[in-house]
């Protein structure tokens with residue numbers, strides 16, 4: 244263990260004991276908790292016994308830093324799994340993390356800009372607008388055009404802490420696996436490694452800027468989703484400057500209702516924009532926790548989502564989309580046989596998998612879910628079960644699909660929080676059906692031709708030249724071939740006269756090697772003639788030798 248890991252471990256122990264989190268763990272994990280935390284610093288007492296368990300957990304996660312805060316954020320979106328008080332407390336982790344010193348923030352900004360703040364901004368606000376797990380946000384105006392902007396700056400020295408914490412989590416996962424072998428089902432090590440990559444990627448704001456620009460471009464004309472503008476001139480690895488947006492946080496249901504918001508439409512638009520990102524753009528915002536979503540209006544009847552913090556995005560290829568669309572539609576019709584056949588026929592699971600076994604396994608895990616009315620079923624859960632079953636049948640589930648499944652859980656959580664009767668299947672089905680139709684019908688052929696058209700249009704003027712070049716090459720090669728034939732003929736005549744079969748053998752071999760050298764995939768005839776001739780000579784030589 245490195246020094247920083249040891250320090251962090253001590254800090255984590257201390258926080259767990261001081262907030263009495265060990266007392267809240269399930270009975271089964273109590274011995275592990277005593278061994279890891281209580282034994283070595285037994286004198287620490289729960290100092291917050293007067294607070295509720297939910298508040299204690301929130302405060303502890305907040306004390307522990309970004310890796311744990313992010314975990315809390317993730318949990319907060321699962322209102323379907325958490326008691327209300329826990330969800331509400333954890334939701335506060337979204338943008339109410341204690342700030343770091345604003346003077347330090349200014350220093351970081353000036354060193355990234357290479358100039359003083361006053362050279363670039365007016366009205367820089369020393370009091371942060373928000374302070375989140377990874378970054379702090381200050382408001383200002385651009386000197387050049389007076390635009391209101393926010394400056395997001397990464398918390399200094401956060402990276403070593405994140406690395407130490409994730410390292411510790413990996414160690415803890417290994418201990419957990421040794422002590423509770425059944426935990427292997429949860430694949431804790433893999434989960435931590437996945438999480439580590441995601442959180443480290445978020446430290447690079449250049450990546451976030453590029454993602455935001457792309458998402459903004461995709462939704463530039465949309466009435467349903469707005470993405471703020473980025474100022475690339477001021478983008479650095481640890482700093483980003485973007486348009487300031489105004490809106491109601493999506494988690495503030497009371498404020499949304501007070502505005503008379505059409506909650507059903509708002510929830511449906513959330514699902515629609517997500518499926519548009521997935522099926523139209525193959526590029527989706529994958530960190531849609533409520534702290535990153537706001538709502539703005541033309542009128543309360545026409546609410547629009549605003550998405551910020553595009554640090555984590557997912558991309559999909561055509562095959563991924565086909566997998567999703569076809570499987571979800573098959574589930575929609577409760578056609579488990581179709582799901583199994585799709586997996587086997589498309590080679591998603593290896594060919595030795597028996598379609599009947601696979602169908603039975605899917606039916607076993609999914610049928611109980613589909614006992615509920617469709618409107619209550621979670622897409623995310625269906626996918627979790629599908630992936631878990633597919634893994635058992637040796638399918639490697641692509642990480643981008645897992646990211647999509649996690650995002651779906653977020654979106655569903657948000658949608659149902661806004662409008663509990665939201666029927667996701669009803670909202671999503673047209674997207675899935677349209678996509679499948681577009682990919683399979685005559686429209687698909689037309690689209691493919693349309694897609695290739697610019698290539699052919701570009702190549703058309705070059706066509707006469709290309710034909711001329713090819714013919715010239717062919718003629719030259721033919722001339723070479725004629726010469727080789729003549730030489731070889733003369734040579735064979737000489738060798739035949741001297742009756743030395745082995746010469747024929749070697750000449751045939753040489754000619755076959757020549758065939759390999761002149762082989763050209765665009766014009767195979769020359770090589771083929773040569774090879775046949777070489778083979779003929781070799782055969783003749785062999786007979787002669789016999």
Ligand SMILES: Nc1ncnc2c1ncn2[C@@H]1O[C@H](COP(=O)(O)OP(=O)(O)OP(=O)(O)O)[C@@H](O)[C@H]1O
Pocket residue numbers: 337338372373374375376377378379380393395471485486487488489534535551552554
């Ligand atoms: N363009 C903006 N306009 C107005 N407020 C913003 C803007 N960008 C960010 N904020 C505020 O700052 C908060 C934190 O921003 P952001 O989510 O980008 O930071 P973060 O550190 O990546 O947070 P997270 O913990 O979600 O990873 C937001 O919840 C929002 O309140």
